[in-house]
Amino acid sequence: MNRKLTYFLCIVLAGNFLVSAWAADRGAITSGQTVSYSIDGAGISDSYQFYGHAGDGVVITANASSGYLDPVIYLYTASGTLEAHTA
């Protein structure tokens, strides 16, 4: 499954969700970077951080390279507010 999230960082906030407590911190990510990781077991997520300015655009693409994963992308602000997510 291939998921793509295109989003412009807004000042207006969306609804509130919490970042998964099970997310493994994979550190900072920068523009142009591609990463590959495994998700090990049910309910485990990976998280990445980047610094953004209001109005910036981001394009995040995730796809399974092996196994039967169906990765979904969530984007949160520093306060834990969900800004956007794929279906």
Next chain:
Amino acid sequence: MDGYYTVVIHDITLSDTGDYNMSFVQMPMAYNFKYTYGNGDYYTGWVNASQTYGYSVGYTEEITDENGQQGSYAITGTTTGKSGSKVGEVFIEVYYDSETDRTYGPVGFDDPVGTNYLASEGDYIIQSDIPDFYFGDGYYEADVGSYSRYDFRFYYNNGSGDYYVGYVYAPTSFQSGDLQFAVGKKLYDQPLPFWSQGYKSLNDGYYYITGITDGYASIYDKQSYITSYYDADKAKVGLGVNSDGSATAANIYVADRTAAWETGYAISGANHAAFNPYSEVDVTLIAASPALASAAASPPASSASRPVPLRVAPSPPANSTSSPRSQAVWASYWSQNSSLLEEEK
């Protein structure tokens, strides 16, 4: 809002172990802008800036350009900046020159030409049939077509056949009184009103205009160079030329008052000697002159009929480091009102 964001990749199948790839591209928000000079020239581009920086569509900012004319920035729209570029960076798309009614592509089209928001940008325009022109820094216009480079030879007229080669920048189609800078013209010192301020002794030597290249920017104005000296009567060879008596033949010289005032140092072997329009040199004279090492600090007084001060004038814009301008020091072209000429009465 500005700050750190978190991307979470979650497997909604809640299945077993699997691998995934994730790519991330960030594009800063950008504002399209147009900077218009007072003479009608303009350039367009975009500047990366956060929504909170202060730019908005309709924003304007006034600046006085180097010609004393009012120029202004105007934010014309919003866009998405180049992937990987940073806030504050400025990109330029096109430059329009009103004098030639043409648009030009900037050198730095794919790269930022400024890093500190509007008025930090500076760039050159390029076109196959013209030199490159610097513009930007908040106010410099490219000024295409206003100045020309005049290549010349100065011939001594004492029968020796010696001459030196150089060039000077002056307004295009420059003319003053009977003096006209045109290819093939021989420019004597009298009775031209040009030198009528009291400084008109070229010992009957003359400048011969050998070539003209139009379209130089105004920042070149009043610069002049000597590139070679030909010793016709003694060695019948070209001699290296430098500007300060140093050992290295830089093959370039910036005159203080350009033509009719320029001085160079011709090099032969380990020695050198000064020349100017009033005093030629040859290998014999150079050989009798002090060696380069000592002469650099104290040029030989006997090698020139009159001392010519070497003055370093203001440098071109600090950003103009990628062209010959970086080596250039400003001087004056032939000036009817030269104060130095008055001093020589």
